Amino acid sequence: MRGAFVTIEGIEGVGKTTSLDTVRETLGRSGIAFRITREPGGTALGERLRELLLHADDGEPVRGETEALLMFAARAQHLSLVIEPALERGEWVVCDRFTDATFAYQGGGRGVDTEFLECLRDGVQRGREPDLTLLLDAPVEVGWARIANRSHDRFERERKEFFERVRRAYLYLAERNPARIKVIDATQSREAVAREIDAVLGRFVAEWKAR
Ligand SMILES: Nc1ncnc2c1ncn2[C@@H]1O[C@H](COP(=O)(O)OP(=O)(O)OP(=O)(O)O)[C@@H](O)[C@H]1O
Ligand SMILES: [Mg+2]
Numbered sequence: 001m002r003g004a005f006v007t008i009e010g011i012e013g014v015g016k017t018t019s020l021d022t023v024r025e026t027l028g029r030s031g032i033a034f035r036i037t038r039e040p041g042g043t044a045l046g047e048r049l050r051e052l053l054l055h056a057d058d059g060e061p062v063r064g065e066t067e068a069l070l071m072f073a074a075r076a077q078h079l080s081l082v083i084e085p086a087l088e089r090g091e092w093v094v095c096d097r098f099t100d101a102t103f104a105y106q107g108g109g110r111g112v113d114t115e116f117l118e119c120l121r122d123g124v125q126r127g128r129e130p131d132l133t134l135l136l137d138a139p140v141e142v143g144w145a146r147i148a149n150r151s152h153d154r155f156e157r158e159r160k161e162f163f164e165r166v167r168r169a170y171l172y173l174a175e176r177n178p179a180r181i182k183v184i185d186a187t188q189s190r191e192a193v194a195r196e197i198d199a200v201l202g203r204f205v206a207e208w209k210a211r
Contacts, residue, residue, distance in 0.1 A: 001090060001211075002087045002088060002090060003032075003033075003034070003086060003087045003089070003090050003091045003092040003093060004087075004092050004093075004131040004132065004204070004208050005083065005087060005092075005093050005095070005128070005129075005130045005131050005132075006023070006092065006093070006094045006095070006130060006131065006132045006133070006134070006201070006204075007094075007095045007097070007098040007100065007130040007132075007133045007134070008020070008023070008094070008095070008096050008097065008133070008134050008136070009097060009098070009100045009101055009104070009133055009134070009135045009136070009170060009181075010135055010136035010137060010138075010143075010170065010186060011104075011138075011140060011143050011163050011166050011167050011170070012143050012144070012147060012155070012156050012163070013142075013143030013144060013145075013146040013147035014136040014137070014138045014142070014143045014146075014186040015136050015146070015186050015190070015193060016096050016097070016136055017096060018190065018193075019134065019136065019184075019193065019194070019197050020036055020094065020096065021194075022193075022194040022197045022198055022201075023036070023094050023197065023201060024036070025198070026197070026198050026201045026202055026205070027092060027094075027201070027205070030202075030205045030209075032092050032205065033090065033091045033092065034091060034092035034093065034094055035082075035086055035091055035092075035093055035094070036094045036095075036096070037078070037082060037083070037093065037094070037095050037096070038095060038096035038097060039071070039074065039075060039078060039095060039096070039097045039098055039101065040053050040054075040070070040071055040074040040075075040097075041074065041078070042074070042077075042078040042082050042083075042095070043074070043077045043078050043081050043082060045074070045077050046074035046075075046077050046078050049070050049071075049073060049074040050074065052070065053067060053070050053071065053074075053154070054153040054154055054155065055153060055154060056154060057154075062154075064106045064109075064110030064111060064112040065106075065112055065116065067105075067106050067110065067112075068102055068106040068112050068116070068117060068120060069120070071101075071102050071106065072102070072120045072121075072124050075098075075099070075124055075125075076124045079124065079125065079128060083095070083128075084128070095130075098130060098133075099121055099125070099129075099130075100130075100133060100135070100170065100173050100181070102117060102120075102121075103117055103169060103173060104166045104167075104169040104170045104173065105155065105166050107169055108165045108166050108168060108169025108170070108172075109158070109162050109163070109165050109166040109169070129180070130180060131180070131204075131208070132180060132182070132200075132201070132204050133177075133180055133181040133182065134182055134184055134197060134200065134201070135170055135171075135173075135174050135181050135182065135183045135184065136184050136186035136193070137167070137170065137171065137183050137184065137185065137186055138185070138186040138187045139167075139187070140160055140163040140164055140167060141160075142186070142187055143163075143186075144163075171183070182200050184196050184197060184200070
């Protein structure tokens with residue numbers, strides 16, 4: 001049986017990377033073989049594209065369309081070299097950000113045309129979609145406060161309104177895809193968020209195994 005594809009989404013600092021610890025524990029306890037990866041990145045070329053995307057500092061404005069194309073370039077590598085082969089072997093793949101992030105940041109945040117993004121998605125993913133997405137949601141200030149003493153990348157230097165648009169776009173995606181995207185209230189304590197993720201993922205594992 002092929003593995004399940006799980007993605008974790010949300011604006012900066014809400015606790016995506018932190019939640020991977022809970023995911024490791026829940027999947028480990030269920031005896032599931034899994035690999036954890038991230039976007040942009042996940043392959044050698046993808047990590048180089050990530051570097052360009054997050055830290056391009058030539059002073060030249062970067063168009064949202066350019067960002068989207070680079071994101072999907074990295075994603076094409078990641079899907080064909082890492083994600084698809086692992087799923088085929090029966091491993092689960094857990095990805096820290098995926099295509100919902102492109103719709104939220106480049107679509108919602110930068111205003112890139114949704115049809116353009118859908119076209120790239122369809123060409124690159126050929127029907128592959130995450131089976132489960134955990135969307136960690138919190139007001140922009142909450143995430144910001146949590147990463148206040150970190151050095152900021154090109155996105156994190158954006159203004160508050162940008163992230164408000166990104167957050168709204170994520171919530172809109174969740175509304176449109178309620179079966180796939182589960183919204184987790186990320187304003188809660190670490191322990192409460194971990195419990196909720198464990199419960200949602202645990203239920204999903206049981207359903208997946210029962211198919
Ligand atoms: N529920 C929580 N309550 C308080 N602090 C938290 C919570 N979850 C995570 N943190 C802390 O907030 C900071 C950001 O968490 P984390 O790096 O997991 O966020 P992220 O969503 O991966 O951020 P980024 O978008 O920058 O990758 C970390 O210092 C983490 O320990
Ligand atoms: Mg992170």
